[in-house]
Structures are given as structure tokens and as C-alpha cells.
């Protein structure tokens with residue numbers, strides 16, 4: 001498939017991306033590289049350094065040194081605000097470049113990537129407000145004592161991030177870590193290392209001192225694991241699959257580092273008969289097909305109240321069939337490919353599983369081969385799904401929706417909660433009582449009412465159950481990137 005034109009700065013960056021360690025652009029100690037594939041063509045886009053344990057060591061050492069000498073934490077808080085804000089501004093200024101990079105690397109439509117780049121910048125602008133607002137307390141005791149608490153950075157923070165929203169995920173880790181005075185080693189997903197590397201460069205340009213933000217590209221079982229088990233890393237913030245989350249937890253036990261996990265989901269999207277159907281259909285479609293369904297909060301289980309089920313499904317199928325798949329670099333493309341060959345096989349594999357379980361493919365159901373060798377999958381809707389089928393229980397991470405009929409509010413809540421996950425849910429209704437009842441009844445870290453997919457830097461985000469623990473964004477992130485120290489002073 002012919003691709004749209006690239007910006008010169010994108011061509012230049014893609015030519016030789018390097019890791020960022022101790023303020024320098026470096027290759028892997030081993031000299032090894034690995035291929036980065038363009039999912040829209042299946043072709044090699046570039047190569048990046050294959051960082052391993054030695055490189056993680058170098059990055060952790062650089063981050064430790066920067067933490068110890070307080071070159072970042074020791075700055076005037078207002079100065080850190082200035083630098084964080086500048087990172088946000090640099091991202092904003094380079095949106096076209098970053099959006100093309102993200103699109104090339106991940107396959108997401110460039111129009112959507114542009115919005116994401118803006119959102120990543122927004123995370124830094126939000127956290128720019130925090131350095132001046134994080135402080136301890138004085139504690140009540142008797143007259144003979146003076147007790148106060150210091151709010152201190154955790155230290156060296158590792159961020160291990162997935163490929164679905166590469167720059168946004170990087171911002172979620174780096175923004176709050178820096179706001180609280182920590183230093184960082186970031187390990188982007190092997191499928192999508194480019195914008196994270198570029199972020200490392202932009203941090204330096206914004207005035208983040210050398211060694212404070214380090215970016216190591218590499219594989220999960222090599223660089224990722226080395227970071228998760230490193231004895232001199234104080235905290236890991238991980239976003240990815242529940243399966244790898246478990247590995248991170250095991251790997252972290254050596255030095256009992258702090259861990260926050262943002263894992264998978266199988267989010268219910270509940271449509272009641274009294275919903276505004278036009279909005280519910282549009283929202284449900286976005287909820288499940290955005291980013292080719294590669295979204296941890298994707299509303300993949302569409303629960304529809306029986307009385308409107310058939311009408312809703314008819315409209316959903318029409319809208320799904322009309323979606324425009326194609327070159328992600330073209331502005332009018334609505335859906336790009338999935339990220340990799342592996343993901344393509346996983347998604348098409350699940351479509352086969354759904355068929356064999358007796359669910360009906362009502363639209364889609366195959367690879368979109370007319371688009372060449374790229375990893376395109378047709379947006380797919382299964383009907384006649386039971387909640388105990390694998391396609392309703394397991395995270396597919398692709399453009400596959402499972403429509404499940406429910407009788408009423410109580411059944412909707414019961415089915416919604418019948419999952420190991422608890423990341424998010426959406427409910428569509430015009431009855432305010434019903435909306436709040438469902439919001440309260442659902443076990444998930446986020447519930448959207450008459451909307452879906454919204455995320456804001458000021459609103460905490462995270463999972464119930466096996467969707468993880470710890471909260472990101474908002475002031476909750478500040479808690480997980482600081483620790484408190486109580487100081488007792490004897491006045492006798």
C-alpha cells in the first residue's frame with residue numbers, strides 16, 4: 001500500500017533513533033539492534049538499539065546518580081514547574097512530527113495520533129502545576145515534641161509501557177515522576193519505541209538535567225525484566241497485560257520495590273432501552289473500535305437491554321460496516337491496522353474461537369486482505385454471545401465486539417461484574433437513578449455515563465480486581481510517586 005508523504009524531520013529521526021542514557025544518545029552496549037515494523041505495510045521501518053541488562057544498569061546508575069546529587073529534586077519547585085511545562089509545550093510544538101512517528105510505528109490513524117500527542121503534552125502541563133503543591137504536614141503531639149513530615153521522592157522510578165498509546169503512556173509515567181522529584185528509566189514496548197525515545201530528547205531540550213530521564217529500548221524479557229528486577233530501582237509503574245503484570249510483581253520481590261499495575265480489561269458497555277440511541281451507538285462504536293480496539297478500557301462487551309436489542313444491533317452493524325479502514329497516514333482514515341503480526345494472529349484466532357463457541361459473526365470477521373500486507377482486521381461484531389464464552393471473558397485487544405442481551409438493570413450489573421477484570425464500564429440511559437445505581441454497582445475503576453473513553457490528567461485512572469492496583473493521573477499519582485518521612489524533634 002502506498003503511504004502518504006513523511007515530514008523531513010520524521011525521515012531524519014527514523015534514520016537512526018538511539019537510546020537516551022545519562023543525557024547522551026547511545027547504542028546498546030552489545031551493539032545489537034532490532035527491527036521496528038510499520039504495521040500498515042508489514043515492512044521494516046527502522047532499527048533501534050536492543051537494550052539489555054547492561055544498558056538497564058547504565059540507565060539505572062545514571063538515574064541513581066541524578067537522584068543522589070539532587071540535580072532535579074533539589075531545584076526550586078517553580079523551576080521544575082517551568083521545565084515540565086516546557087516539555088508539554090515542546091510536545092505541542094512538534095505535534096505533526098510526533099503524530100506521524102506514532103502513526104508509522106503503531107498503525108494508528110494520524111488524525112487520532114495528533115489528538116493523542118496533544119493529550120500527552122497536556123499531562124505534562126497538568127503535572128507542571130504540582131511541584132509547588134507537594135509538601136508535608138506538622139503533626140499534633142504534646143508540647144514536648146515537634147513532629148513534621150517530609151514528602152520525598154521515591155527515587156529511581158522504572159516505567160514499563162505498552163504499544164497501544166506509546167507517548168501518552170510515557171507521559172503518564174514521566175510527568176508525575178518528575179513532578180515529585182524522581183528520576184526515571186523508561187522502557188517503551190519493543191513494537192513502538194520511537195516517540196518515547198523522542199520524548200527523552202525533548203526532556204533534555206526542555207531543561208531536564210542529564211540522567212533524570214533515561215529511555216532504554218528493548219524487549220520485555222530482556223530490558224523489561226532487567227528493569228523490573230533491578231535491585232537499585234525503587235518503583236515500577238507498569239501498564240500492559242495482566243499476564244506480564246504478574247511477572248513484574250514476581251520480579252520486583254527481590255528488593256520489594258513499589259509497584260503499580262495498570263492491566264487488562266473486558267469492559268462492559270451497557271445500553272438501556274431509555275438511552276439516546278444515536279449517542280449510544282456512536283459511543284459504543286468508538287468505545288470498542290478506537291485504535292483498532294487496542295485499548296485497555298475498550299468496551300468490548302456490549303450489553304443491550306432485550307427490548308431494544310434488535311434495533312440497536314441493526315444500527316451498530318450498519319455503522320460498523322461503514323467504517324473506513326486504510327492508510328493510517330491519511331487524514332480521513334478511521335481505523336488502521338493492528339500493531340503486529342502477533343496481534344493479527346491473536347485477533348483472528350479469537351474470531352475463530354468465537355465462531356467455534358457458537359457466536360455469530362454479524363459483520364467483519366476476517367483480515368482485510370485487500371489492504372495488502374499490513375495487519376488490517378475488519379471491525380467485527382459478534383451477536384448471540386453468552387458472557388461465559390471466551391470471547392466475552394478474555395481480552396482480545398483488537399476490533400472485536402461481543403453483543404450480549406440482558407433483561408434488566410440487575411442482570412446488566414451481574415453480567416458486567418462477571419469478569420476477572422474491573423478497569424472501566426460505560427452505561428447509556430436517560431434515567432438518572434438507573435445511571436447512578438449502575439455506577440455504584442459496577443466493580444471498576446472508571447464508570448462513564450452517556451459517554452465513553454474519556455480521560456483527563458486530573459482524573460484518577462486504574463483498575464479493580466485483576467485490572468491492577470494503584471491509581472495514575474490526578475493527585476493519586478502524586479501519592480504513588482512520593483513517600484513520607486516523619487521527623488520527631490524532642491523539645492525537652
Ligand code: ADP
Pocket residue numbers: 160161162163187188189190218219220221223224225226228239240241242244245247248
Ligand atoms: P501487550 O500484551 O499489550 O503486548 P505486554 O504486557 O506484553 O503488552 O507488554 C507491555 C510492556 O511490558 C512492554 O514494554 C513489554 O516489552 C514489557 N514486558 C513484556 N514482558 C516483560 C517481562 N517479562 N518483564 C518486564 N517487562 C516485560
